[in-house]
Amino acid sequence: MQWAGLGMWVALTLSACTPTKREVGNLNVIPQPQEVVQNFQENPFVIHSGTKIVYPAGNEKLERTAEFLASYIKEATGLTVQCTTENKESDAIILSVDTAIKQKEGYRLEVTSNNIRLAGGSEAGVFYGIQTLHKSMPVTKDRESASAIPAGIVNDYPRFDYRGFMVDVGRHYFPVSYLKQIIDMLALHNINYFHWHLTEDQGWRIEIKKYPKLTEIGSTRPRTLMDWSTREYDETPHSGFYTQEEAKEIVKYAADRFITVIPEVDLPGHMMAALASYPELGCTGGPYEIPCEWGVFPDVLCGGNTKALEFAKDVLNEIMDIFPSPYIHIGGDECPKVRWKECPKCQAKIRELGLKDTPKHNKENRLQTYFMAEVGKVISERGRKMLGWDEMLEGGLAPGATVMSWTSPRGGIETVRLHHNAIMTPIQYLYFSNPTYNRIKGTKSLERVYTFEPVSDELTEEEKQYIIGAQGCIWTEWTRDSLKMEWQILPRMAALSEIQWTEPAHKDFDGFLNRLPALLAIYKDRGYDFRQDIYDVTIQVVPEEQEGKAKVFFLTFDNAEVHYTLDGSEPNAQSSLYTDTLHLDKDAVIQAIAVRPQGNSSISKEEIHFNAVTMKPATLNVEPHKSYTFQGGSTLTDGLYGDLNYRSGRWVGFYGNNPDITIDMQEPKEISSAFINTLLNPGDAIFGATGLKIEISDDGKVFREIASKKIPVLEKGTKMQIRKEEISFDKVKTRYVRIIAETTSKLPAWHSMPGKNAFLFVDEIGVE
Structure with a gap:
């Protein structure tokens, strides 16, 4: 009787802990898969403690991927599920590689009430499939609900092979532990290249054993500019660098998540930290100081100095020993030629090479092309590809160079017309740290990123093949901590991921906004400090020119209830409820809030001022x-x-x-x-x-x-x-x-x- 009583107590306890309802997710995630067919006639797959994740015996990559999926389930639901190689058909998520899937990073996902089958064209494809499962799984931890994935089929693959994100650690150093969090963030968004900007005027961040002073001297600046207008400085020295072992640790951590780390050593400009460490590498011989301000500086590596070229080759050889990436980024941007024009060594090298001014390129720019081509030989000898910013076009492209087009989309267009590969990362759309663009708030900030199209209609079908991808960038002049970093990145990285992954025919901004709340729930659960103005009301004003009136709409990404005022007073839940378009023909101070169960948004404000031609054609x-x-x-x-x-x-x-x-x-x-x-x-x-x-x-x-x-x-x-x-x-x-x-x-x-x-x-x- 005692044992029976105990069994009854266990049963009652388990019954009390069993969720009484289930929350069903959505297979339409971010980035939007290429094909989704949800079967609402069949019951969803419910995740519970007995669910097993099955992977093929002997496949270490799929074993690791299975463990990742188990960790995502734990993260979302609080449940611990087991990974196994034993055959199991029910209550199972079954992972496999299927060579019949043509796209190596593609996958096929079939969800029934009984099991989930996920096959990839490679192990990487399976990894992207578990990201879709992760994002289609409702966050139910600490709730009385079971997490369920809807029945259906997903056929998916990426639009671009290159899907990148860059983090600058030269201006501000970030520890290895935080870079791992960034890599996890990239994995969540199906991004497969982590571009690591390792060197800058203001700090050298990677250990080079042949040149120890680069980190002994070049990794520390005495103070940091805080505000341009007031010239206020933080007088605390800023320092930090990564040992080669730490860099290899990052490379492995990323590779486990099918992310390739691309190192960047910016040459021949942005080299003040290196010149302060080894002044003989500059045109004047120094002395040089590590700058504590931001900008472009006239002192760069001496283009005519054989020691400077030898230095660049030595550094890159050590970099290639650390990083197995197919691409090695050598910068090439913002290299003023002021010193080169006055430097005897540079001018002697120009004469030796027989370089002349041409209608397109002056001889100093052509000297940079020579310098980059010599560096490129070392890279190509090691079986790697040279990658650089679009200023490399100024002196003519070095053979085999791939260009990251940042100044505008034009650089990419010019590059592909020269039959070189280009990666689109224009400042106007994909620089997430630009203060000008960060002032654009709410859904408009997302729309600016989302609507960028990397492949211009100006290009022929042949030329379009040379656009191999797109990349977002975060520069850290004004980014001192993870709070600011994440505020700048998220949720715009979600919009970036859909540029990189989803075919244009399947993209839709309104649909993207409808899918965003599920991803924001994951951000919240992970503790990411994303921009909260996404919850604010977007006020749209459109001229009704024939009527001479302003047509005013209020929009939220989740169709929240909106209350507004027109007289400048602060709105609250008792203010006028927005139900239909407003039509205004006089001055107004429009203010609006979104009212949600979890709280009200910040106030959005717009002012309209009329004169005799306002709202007229x-x-x-x-x-x-x-x-x-x-x-x-x-x-x-x-x-x-x-x-x-x-x-x-x-x-x-x-x-x-x-x-x-x-x-x-x-x-x-x-x-x-x-x-x-x-x-x-x-x-x-x-x-x-x-x-x-x-x-x-x-x-x-x-x-x-x-x-x-x-x-x-x-x-x-x-x-x-x-x-x-x-x-x-x-x-x-x-x-x-x-x-x-x-x-x-x-x-x-x-x-x-x-x-x-x-x-x-x-x-x-x-x-x-």
């Missing part, structure tokens, strides 16, 4: 710069003003021509003044207007001038600001108004680029 009579066109003429009459971020979509940029805009007020009105709102950012060659002219017309064809004025060119020392340029005139009645602004014809002598064209940025025009 506007025609640009000249083409803006192609990178800053945004919504064209309607951007200038939408009542929305920009901030100091000229890439935000609020500003239209004109380069080398005068803004010329015609506005149809749609009926005759009396007017007596006009204005344009401009951005001044002299450092980025953005100058104000130097003149303003107003013309009017009754028919939109024949115009006459009614007012004009001249405006002085910006003076040296002018700070970044927004400036409104106004002009008044006698009252006149008209329907059409034409506003012409004069751009600074050439940058003045005091500027760093004298004689070049200036930009003029306009965010709004107005007539009263």
